[in-house]
Amino acid sequence: MIVLAATAAAFTGWTVPTSFPTSVVLMLVLLFAALRTCAPQLVGGEQLLQIGDRPWHKAPRGGRRASPGPGRVQARPTHPPPHAVRRPEAEQPPSPEAGPARYPANGSAAPAGCPAHGVSPPAPVAAPAWTGQDAVRAAAEEFLELYAAENPRSGRIGPRIAAVHREIDLTGTYWHTPEELAFGARVAWRNNARCIGRLYWRSLQVRDLRTVGDASGVAGHCFDHLRAAHNGGKIRPMISIFAPETPTRPAPRIWNEQLIRYAGYAEPDGRVLGDPRYRPFTTELIRRGWQPPTRRSAFDVLPLVVETADEGPQLFQLPQHSIHEVPLEHPDLPWFADLNLRWHAVPVISNNRLDIGGISYPAAPFNGWYMGTEIGARNLADEDRYALIPEVAQRLGLDTSTEATLWRDRALVELNRAVLHSFKSQGVSITDHHTESRRFLVHLDREERAGRQCPTDWSWIVPPMSGSQTPVFHRLYTADEQSPNFFTDPETTSRGLQGTPPAFRL
Numbered sequence: 001m002i003v004l005a006a007t008a009a010a011f012t013g014w015t016v017p018t019s020f021p022t023s024v025v026l027m028l029v030l031l032f033a034a035l036r037t038c039a040p041q042l043v044g045g046e047q048l049l050q051i052g053d054r055p056w057h058k059a060p061r062g063g064r065r066a067s068p069g070p071g072r073v074q075a076r077p078t079h080p081p082p083h084a085v086r087r088p089e090a091e092q093p094p095s096p097e098a099g100p101a102r103y104p105a106n107g108s109a110a111p112a113g114c115p116a117h118g119v120s121p122p123a124p125v126a127a128p129a130w131t132g133q134d135a136v137r138a139a140a141e142e143f144l145e146l147y148a149a150e151n152p153r154s155g156r157i158g159p160r161i162a163a164v165h166r167e168i169d170l171t172g173t174y175w176h177t178p179e180e181l182a183f184g185a186r187v188a189w190r191n192n193a194r195c196i197g198r199l200y201w202r203s204l205q206v207r208d209l210r211t212v213g214d215a216s217g218v219a220g221h222c223f224d225h226l227r228a229a230h231n232g233g234k235i236r237p238m239i240s241i242f243a244p245e246t247p248t249r250p251a252p253r254i255w256n257e258q259l260i261r262y263a264g265y266a267e268p269d270g271r272v273l274g275d276p277r278y279r280p281f282t283t284e285l286i287r288r289g290w291q292p293p294t295r296r297s298a299f300d301v302l303p304l305v306v307e308t309a310d311e312g313p314q315l316f317q318l319p320q321h322s323i324h325e326v327p328l329e330h331p332d333l334p335w336f337a338d339l340n341l342r343w344h345a346v347p348v349i350s351n352n353r354l355d356i357g358g359i360s361y362p363a364a365p366f367n368g369w370y371m372g373t374e375i376g377a378r379n380l381a382d383e384d385r386y387a388l389i390p391e392v393a394q395r396l397g398l399d400t401s402t403e404a405t406l407w408r409d410r411a412l413v414e415l416n417r418a419v420l421h422s423f424k425s426q427g428v429s430i431t432d433h434h435t436e437s438r439r440f441l442v443h444l445d446r447e448e449r450a451g452r453q454c455p456t457d458w459s460w461i462v463p464p465m466s467g468s469q470t471p472v473f474h475r476l477y478t479a480d481e482q483s484p485n486f487f488t489d490p491e492t493t494s495r496g497l498q499g500t501p502p503a504f505r506l
């Protein structure tokens with residue numbers, strides 16, 4: 001409105017009080033005012049959707065074809081399209097090493113999301129990738145009612161539900177308003193029973209990228225996500241939501257479990273250089289044309305794999321500027337730095353399906369910041385990961401001849417001190433498990449006051465070290481699944497670990 005008025009004033013001359021330069025100044029002032037009221041927040045040069053309480057019917061209607069309206073500027077890759085890694089000429093059979101995918105027997109989907117400390121067996125729940133029209137209608141209605149109940153200023157719910165029903169009748173799907181999308185993503189986080197860090201669910205920044213569905217577009221925006229979320233060390237919880245699944249067009253898929261993961265190379269002696277969790281995935285990507293660095297290391301960042309129905313799986317090397325890592329050192333053990341350990345700063349989970357009101361967004365990478373134990377008590381310590389406890393114990397000079405010396409526990413503590421100390425001293429957001437446990441209880445309390453159940457899975461919430469020293473250990477929770485939510489499907493899990501099976505046949 002204001003922009004239009006300013007433009008009209010400048011070009012028609014009516015009501016323009018004085019000379020041409022004055023009208024130009026007037027126009028600039030009005031433009032500035034307009035931008036302040038309706039432009040998205042500008043954060044570190046990145047344009048992010050600013051969510052307001054606008055009633056839905058005043059929001060510009062989107063759709064695949066529509067351009068984002070005023071105040072809904074889409075984040076755009078700031079770099080040239082990423083380089084695709086060369087693929088082998090012909091599809092070859094999967095390497096025997098990749099082996100059969102290990103699916104849970106029930107073939108179900110599991111709520112996932114913000115695993116506080118690793119991976120546990122998927123829970124038996126179902127949320128199919130594409131559901132029939134009736135299911136979409138019912139899920140849409142339930143979600144829109146929730147949205148209206150929690151956003152009382154959003155206008156009357158009846159007309160919006162009717163409009164969505166009509167849209168579903170015509171197209172089999174519907175398009176969330178940007179406000180619904182942002183609310184849905186935040187509530188999906190709030191509903192995630194495995195995440196201890198949910199106190200900040202309202203602060204999730206939402207990048208609306210629903211018009212992006214091609215592999216290099218997705219990859220480019222993922223790289224921008226990494227940079228924007230890192231934010232010079234002050235990590236911002238963030239989600240990038242790419243094109244949804246529709247009856248006529250399948251959504252893109254990101255194969256990697258996280259945007260940054262380290263390769264695991266099988267060595268001739270049977271050992272693994274790097275992260276053993278990704279040994280089969282690494283082998284498969286090499287077979288697909290990825291060339292590891294000439295000098296392989298324990299922390300080589302894997303390329304990103306984005307698959308679309310039209311293009312098949314495409315590999316993209318991450319640009320250096322989107323990779324932020326923290327070299328690890330210990331506050332009082334100088335030798336610790338000689339271990340040459342490091343970890344990436346931002347955990348961006350990239351293979352979970354975001355489900356909002358019957359609409360499925362399979363490509364919706366999101367991040368919070370790390371809790372130290374995820375790195376120090378799992379990634380670097382688990383026997384099937386970097387398995388560093390024996391080495392740390394040996395360097396500490398501990399007596400490892402019997403378990404009763406608790407050398408494992410003592411080494412674990414020092415490793416975790418190093419993680420927390422290094423992130424802190426390098427200005428990268430991280431939290432410890434004691435602080436985070438207390439915050440989680442604050443969250444539970446707030447949820448209860450708001451009259452909501454907070455689905456919580458004890459086995460994921462209790463930290464993997466010193467559990468009983470944290471208050472979250474000493475109580476029980478309800479874990480009923482709620483929607484919106486994040487899910488991992490068995491095939492998706494397999495793709496993230498084995499690099500197979502592809503989502504689409506070309």
Ligand code: ARG
Binds near residue numbers: 115197258349370379
């Ligand atoms: N546990 C995973 C890892 O160590 C990260 C899961 C998400 N964590 C988080 N703090 N948002 O990489």
